[in-house]
Amino acid sequence: MSEKKSSLIPKSALTKAWLVWETFPQTCYNYERMMGQAVAQVFSCVIYYLYKNNPEKRKEAMKREIEFFNVHVEFGACIIGMAIALEEQKSEGKNIPGEFITNLKTSLMGPLAGMGDTIWQGVVIPILLAICIDLARSGNGNVWGAIIYTVLILAGAYALSYINFMFGYRAGSEAIMDFLEKGILNKLIKGASVMGCMVMGGLIVNYVSAVCGLEIVSSAQTYSIQTNFLDAVCPKILPLGATMLIYYLMSKKRWSSLKIIALIIVTGIVGGLTGILTY
Known part of the structure; x- marks a missing residue:
């Protein structure tokens, strides 16, 4: 034409x-x-x-x-x-x-x-x-x-x-x-x-926060699970894992956004009270 x-x-x-x-x-x-x-x-x-x-x-x-x-x-x-x-x-x-x-x-x-x-x-x-x-x-x-x-x-x-x-x-x-x-x-x-995957990877690092608060204390030193283990193996592995879990629940298990929000809130409260998660 x-x-x-x-x-x-x-x-x-x-x-x-x-x-x-x-x-x-x-x-x-x-x-x-x-x-x-x-x-x-x-x-x-x-x-x-x-x-x-x-x-x-x-x-x-x-x-x-x-x-x-x-x-x-x-x-x-x-x-x-x-x-x-x-x-x-x-x-x-x-x-x-x-x-x-x-x-x-x-x-x-x-x-x-x-x-x-x-x-x-x-x-x-x-x-x-x-x-x-x-x-x-x-x-x-x-x-x-x-x-x-x-x-x-x-x-x-x-x-x-x-x-x-x-x-x-x-x-x-x-x-x-x-x-x-x-x-x-x-x-x-x-x-x-x-390009979208690269962008999402960058956003996860900057805007998703998940820090393990567990520590192993001995008479000689304090061993931080987050600093001495997780960050040494793969920095920001917890934010990545949390993001991939939410993606899995939404895409594979068909969870609604309300269920995802509720899960994040409950996980944050339980993790904060028990010391598993920290700032």
Whole structure:
């Protein structure tokens, strides 16, 4: 598909549609349609330009776009742009079945959700949070850490979403499918997963605290289990072990977050009272 040139939808309406998608992606979020109603709200910005004098066609398109949809907001923005482009071509008389638009959206939302969750939530947000939390902890309540994080994460989200939205609208479905078929997506996800593991390792060392308070006292010396044994074998092994245990309980045993929190509280109280754990 050649580069998409707008013939029916003005740039202002297209920008408004993107702004609605990025700002209100989970409007009326529910288990039946997920983001479907937000997608319909996006199309409400452009549908009149496609079928000005045909209310039945407008209804048909809106029913098609309100169906089940769920994706990462920023990375999935290209799907919304692509759907608008296809609906525009369909309104111009191109032979594009409505089922094709729906099926294409459905087939793309899974891979792009996986890529977005891995890269954005698994790498970008943790790294930015770690930097800004350290900045906020420096000094006596440095507020700039929170301000910088808010500004950067919002600016990055809106910029990435806009670029992807317009890419999907102009490049169309073939460019996106070509991107997926070349295996670029899998390479990005694999690289982001490795980076995410490295980031989580760094966060565990800095923000998870677990110290063994047990000591063996003799007439000659005091032998600390934490300092003389655990730190010598593997520094920060208790925070790593605690993190992996929680991961195991959540992923394998399907424990809820409330159970995990209760376990941490009980372990902390028992460990503190018995002296097994300390500061």
